[in-house]
Amino acid sequence: MMMPIQYFWRHPLAEEVREEGREEGRAEALAETILRILRVRDIGVPDDVRARVEACRDLDQLVRWSERAVHAARADDLFALD
Secondary structure (H helix, E strand, O other), X not given: OOOOHHHHHHOHHHHHHHHHHHHHHHHHHHHHHHHHHXXXXXXXXXXXXXXXXXXXXXXXXXXXXXXXXXXXXXXXXXXXXX
């Protein structure tokens, strides 16, 4: 007997996959925000800094970097305390 497709969406594994997707989306949005803050402040972002920010999926780290981006004098200042 085949299970209805609706059952899959209520399965714990499906919820876990959805949560991972939501977290990934939050990380991507936060990384974009960090880079936007630097751009609006006319701070150049070297490729290595951009790559590091875009690759990060640790939401706590991204929040710290976003807070630093507001006061940074240059893009590398995001990582000064890491």
